[in-house]
Amino acid sequence: MSGRPLYDVFLSFRGRDTRKTFTDCLYNALKKTGIRVYRDKEEMERGEEINEQLMEAIKQSKISIPVISKNYANSKSCLRELAQMLEYKEKMNHIIIPIFYYVNPSNVRNCSGPFKDLAGLKKRSTDGALINSWKTALGRIGHLTGHHLDKNTELSDGEVINQIVDQVQRKLKKDLIVTKELVEVTPHVQEIMAQLKVDYHNGQAVKIGNTRGMVLIHGISGVGKTELAKCIYNKLHHLYHACSFVEYIQANIECNGILSVQNKLIYDLQKGNKFHGSNEALTYIKYRLCDMKVLVLLDDVKDYVQLRKLIGEPEWFGPGSRVIVTSHRDDLLKNISGAESFFLRPMEQVEALKLFCRHAFGTDSPNKKFKTLSTDIVTASGRLPLTLKLVGSHLEGAKQKIWQETLEELQAAPHESVRKALEKSYNNLKKYEQQIFLDIACFFTGNDRRIPSYMWDDYKYSPDTSIQALQTRSLVEIGDDKELCMHELLKNFGREMVKKENKKPFKRSRLCDHNQALKVLQRGEGTSKVQGLRLDFGDESKGNISFDCHHFDGLKNLRFLKLDWAYIQGHFGNRLSGLRWLDWQACTKSFDSQPLNLNLQNLVILDLSGSQVDKEWRGWELLVVAKKLKVLKLSGCVQLSATPKFPPSMELERLFLEGCSKLALIHRSFGNLKKLVSLNMEGCSLIRELPDLGSMIELKELVIDGTSISRIDFREGSMRKLKILSARDCKNLTKITDSIKYLKSLKCLALDDTAIPTLPKSIESLENLKTLSLKNCKALTHLPEGMGMLTSLQFLDLSCTYIRELPPSVNNLKALKVLRMSRTFIEEFPEDILNLEKLEEIDFSSCGSLKGRIHCDISRLSSLAILNLSKTHISGLPQSLFRLSHLQRLDISRCGNLKSLPELPSGLIIRDDN
Secondary structure, eight states: OOSOOSEEEEEEEOHHHHTTTHHHHHHHHHHHTTOOEEOOOSOOOSOOOOOHHHHHHHHTEEEEEEEEOTTGGGOHHHHHHHHHHHHHHHHHOOEEOOEEESSOHHHHHHTOGGGGGGTTHHHHOOOHHHHHHHHHHHHHHHTSOOEEEOTTOSSOHHHHHHHHHHHHHHHTOOOOOOOTTOOOOHHHHHHHHHHTTEEEETTEEEEEOSSOEEEEEEOSTTSSHHHHHHHHHHHHGGGOSEEEEEOOHHHHHHHHOHHHHHHHHHHHHHOOOOOSSHHHHHHHHHHHSTTOOEEEEEOSOOOHHHHHHHHOOGGGSOTTOEEEEEESOSOTTTTSTTOEEEEOOOOOHHHHHHHHHHHHTSSSSOOGGGHHHHHHHHHHTTTOHHHHHHHHHHHTTOOHHHHHHHHHHHHHOGGGTTHHHHHHHHHTSOHHHHHHHHHIIIIITTSBTHHHHHHHHHTTOOHHHHHHHHHHTTSOEEOTTSBEEOOHHHHHHHHHHHHTTOSSGGGSSEEOSHHHHHHHHHTTOOOTTOOEEEEEOOGGGTTTEEEEGGGGTTOTTOOEEEEETEEEESBOTTTTTTOOEEEOTTOOSOOOSSOOBOOOTTOOEEEOTTOOOOTTOGGGGHHHHOTTOOEEEOTTOTTOOBOOOOOTTOOOOEEEOTTOTTOOBOOGGGGGOTTOOEEEOTTOTTOOSOOOOTTOTTOOEEEOTTOOOOEEOOOTTOOTTOOEEEOTTOTTOOEEOGGGGGOTTOOEEEOTTOOOSOOOGGGGGOTTOOEEEOTTOTTOOOOOGGGGGOTTOOEEEOTTSOOOOOOGGGGGOTTOOEEEOTTOOOOSOOGGGGGOTTOOEEEOTTOTTOEEEOOSOGGGOTTOOEEEOTTSEEEEOOGGGGGOTTOOEEEOTTOTTOOOOOOOOTTOEEEOOO
């Protein structure tokens, strides 16, 4: 079955037993959480043939809930529904959750007690085979795990209903997206489920014990490890409340360090804080997640050492947790007791042919004219899913001659089956597009695309146009955080293209293999062919690797150099004069008595993140020479107490200082950075006041989260291009002056968790402001009267403030789409917002002062999709609610004073846990 089911749940019940009691309550509880439920509106009491509509409703539902009551088996229609559910369970992985309502499951299983002889039906039916089939159905249902209610049950009916709703919600959780052309993987799934000790029947994960489980899925690139792991994840996640899928691990670690992956994992599982150290994050995982039952999928882990650095020990997660890991290595979990391993081989020929045809023809079988060629190509391609996809897409609509040529190429190089197809795509790229593709494959997977673009732009590579061309050909993807993403197979192809340039590494354009790059440097074999060189020593080599300037002889065209943890010395002269990017993370704090002269006059990007440098570091002299420098990254330089001196000639556009926990002084020369576009000082907790930003006429982004500033004040005429101002978690911030009116281009203002008591009246001047976030500003009691002047405002978050009412002028916020005022002291539904025709979401949840009936004509909010009034004291909803045709979700859970509901829009998702 494809597409979204028409219903989520089908309810089967005996009307005379439970329609107006348990089933009615269950139906409303499911419906109010947004679950689409089908229940028969007619009493099927007459013994007539069951309505075909009911059969179709079962088929179109993902879950069936039969409420088995005392007289359930007296109804032919109920028994036929039951039999139909079981048929779909076998054929379509249909889920059944039986409710044994004041009947003994053993009586259902054995057709005893009230189910003996299917009372009354034998007299009305002469079909003995049909009666026996119904007995069989009851027997099978009686063996399923469900919910049993009787007079000895400790839980009330309402509590059981809440459990059922929770169970249904978990089973309906959103799946990870898998390739739509994915071919049958059931045998693999079954084997891995067994390894994970999951109770898995008929395509469904039913139960997971309290033991911890870990499985490794390993195999060659392109074999489908990630897709299989995502299928397993999708089968399991409904059994967990906390889940995390972490992808592109290698790329993220290479670019942003292991901490970025840990922060993603912690946020997914517990919405935890952002950490600035890997050990700190590991400690959090060990002590804060130890009681949590979690499901974790870690995609593309390098080795056991990396896994340990990432998540620590498997037992750090709570009982019942499952961890799925994908990797190229088969020994990654060998030191972990009880861990299982699954080797994913290439597809079987039949399945591989089907996958290939879906891409080449859009069907599961080949065109007769291409049948033999299709079979031969699948064989020659090695039956790897990614290869089949790429080759199939390449041949779609192509002439038979092209097919024959492709087959010959694949047969000539069976172990590089995708290479020819990729080479054709690569050769069709423009020269600059090829250069950028190779750079990403060798060095920049996982990087924020904006950073290398500075280097490419300096070389006139037209990075925006080139990256778009690579995306169009599926050679590169851009992630949610603007990072450059590339499949491992494509990355390896790019590196192979570099290797083909010359048999000798020092005559290739890029050296990304650590050992080869190290040998070239140590032997002084560098040539003018080398454009990029990367060394990756890791923590263990700290302070042990040293290079003299002569090691860089011959590298006159080097434009990218990564030297993490290395030590260099000497007068370099013009050896590195062409360098555009120096990635020198964790560089040494001091030099020998001999000064360092790098002569980096063309440097565009300098990354010193995680270094032990301080304000006395002699290497700051290079800033004087690097007059073209655009990006300076000093993130996590924990010994830096003051910024270096910035020469007047600097053209710096991006300065990263986040995580510099000892930074207390911004050098007065900071004013020389007149071309600065982005300044990030997040986590610089000793910074007590903003530097003079008056000369920052180009600044567009200012991030000062977690600093100790107490006042925000700008000079007149300054900051005219600023678009983002983020001052979250500035606990000492109590004053924002009227100077904010100078920020004419501001689009986003975030002041969450600050101590400001109000906003300046001049905020009304920010006519381009789209986002205003004031969440957790506990001292904030009111908003300026002129708020209505913010005519571009789309998002307003006032949650957890002391605001009691909105100013009347809010009726002019015609662009507003989201209004969040959770946990405020608002007393009445603000009628002034009724003019806001674009408003899509209103959140007044946990507003304890909000009470009484809402009488206003809410239908005027014609775009409203989400209305959250949970945990308030409202006693009535407006009668006009039913006119809100776009309303999708209404949350009135724990509204104890709300006794009745007006007519509601059709298809509405209601949450009501009262």
